[in-house]
Amino acid sequence: MKIERYSEGVSLKRSVDSGTDEQRNTVRDIILDVRNSGDLALFTYTERFDGVKLTGLKVTEKEIEEGTAALSKEHIAIIREAAGNIQSFHQKQQRNSWMTTDETGTMLGQKITALDAVGVYVPGGTAAYPSSVLMNVLPALVAGVQRIVMVSPPAKDGKLAPVVLAAAKIAGVTEIYKVGGAQAIAALAYGTQTIAKVDKIVGPGNIFVALAKREVFGDVAIDMIAGPSEIAILADETAVASEAASDLLSQAEHDPRACSVLVTTSLKLAEEVSAEVENQLARLPRREIAEQAIKDYGRIILCEDTADAVEAVNELAPEHLEILTEKPLEVMAKIRHAGAIFLGRYSSEPVGDYFAGPNHVLPTNGTARFSSPLNVDDFQKKSSIIMYSEDAFRDNSAKIAAFARLEGLEAHARAVEARKTNKGGSAGCSGLQT
Structure with a gap:
């Protein structure tokens, strides 16, 4: 890996892969076709892109049970324990609705409401990602979402990977469909005869999935358009070079465009890590991918002191940040962006x-x-609650009307003033039953 001296302006930013004109047009055509033809389009595209002629889209309870049974008890126990850890962490993020009442009797507050339905996209085909199931489903479950729908492209045998089905069962997902790509995103966004539409779509996918999420955003919510993975390691002379190199490669093996950066104050460590990366690359099963990522996006940034190292990391704003220093908590307190x-x-x-x-969707x-x-x-989602008292209205109505006229909105002002001249009508706070 190339060693360079720190200078202001370092960045992990890569050009955003917004697809080719052909890819964007293909995605738009697929979405339109799904909106017009529904299930028929899903069957057609599944046969064309996945090489599978399906007779049904929904994964049956029997398929879920068979997939789960195909895993060893040890693997089931590991997935179950991971799910417990993820659920426990996210339960600590829960918020409650709240209300306050001031001395005039005015009530203000916030109502927290879970989304009605969420779609989770899980990559499939030749790969299987049970962690993606857990990380996307469990926060929605904790939030109180009543309907969680999972979609994933089938393998050549027309089934989803057993490990994905097992993770879905452990996470509590029962509505699962064998469909992937842009057509799955369109089905979740607009609905078909079999798949009812959702309010939000989450989960990673290939360029066609990413482009489809961009296209449907606004009709539904999406989580994010995630780019290739990245890691920055902030380390001093106490770090172990072989371990730091392994961690850099753990992200490089994801994608040829993955980014792995070491930020260090130690020239000795920088040189050792550079050599270790080369040694370990030779033994990696995904060597070709990792080697390309390290060549194009791997860097070692040498800093004069910890302050410069921290500043470099804050400029990078990495997806993952490891702090391998003598006093990592002290360094962490100065990190603003990760x-x-x-x-x-x-x-x-x-x-x-x-x-x-903690969630790995970053x-x-x-x-x-x-x-x-x-x-x-x-x-x-959060709804604001406003219940003004008569006293507060009387005290502030003239100011509210004046503010409206300041913006040239006369009807706003008159809506307030109408309540000063009209007597009676429905009760305000005084009409609350306690």
Whole structure:
């Protein structure tokens, strides 16, 4: 890996993959076809893109049970324990509705309401990601979403991976459909004869899934358009080079465009990690992918001191940040921008990916400057509550009308003044029954 001296303006940002004109047009055509033809379009595209001729879209209870039974008891126990950790963490994020009453009797508050229905996209086909099921489903479940729908492209045998079905069963998902790609996103957004539409779509996917989520945004909510994975490691001379190199490669093996950066104050560590990365690459099963990522997006940034290292990390705003220093808590207090922060030697990034509990759906490409990990709030909406008392209205109505006229909105002003001249009518706060 190339070693470079820190200078202001370092960035992890890569050009956003917004697809080719052909890809965007293809996605728009698929979405329109699904809106017009419903299930028929889903069957057609599943046969065309996945090579599977289905007779039904919904995964049956028998298929879920068979998939779960195909896993060993040990693997089921691991998934179940991971699910427990994830659910427990997200339960701590729950908010409650609230109301306050002031001395005039005016009541103000906020009502928290779970979304009615959420769609979870899980990549499939040749890959299987049970962690994606848990991380997207469980926060929605904790939030109180009543209908959680999972979609995933089938394998050549027309089934979903047993490990994905097992994770779905453990997470409590019973509405699962064998459909993927842009057509699955369209079905979730607009509905078909079999799949009822949802309010929000979450979960990762390929470029066609990402483009489809962009297209339907506004008709439904989406979580984010996540880019390739990234990791930054802030380390001093106390870090173990072989471990830091392993963690850098843990993200590089995801994607040729994944970004792995070491930020360090130690030249010795920088040189050792650079050599370790090369040594470990030779033994990786996904060497070709990781090697390309390290070549194009791997960097080692050498800083004069910890202050510069912290500033470099804040400029990077990484998806994952590991702090491998003598006093990681002290360093963490100065970090302003990172999706997830891993402290100390035993908090390797995969600990968070799979098992610890915090969500692994994280902001990428510098968006950690203003975005958060997927969380319970993403599956709820908030309504403001205003119940003005008569006394407060009398005291403030003239000011409210004046403010309206300040903006040139006469009808607003008159709506307030009408209540000053009209007597009686429905009760305000005084009409509450207690």
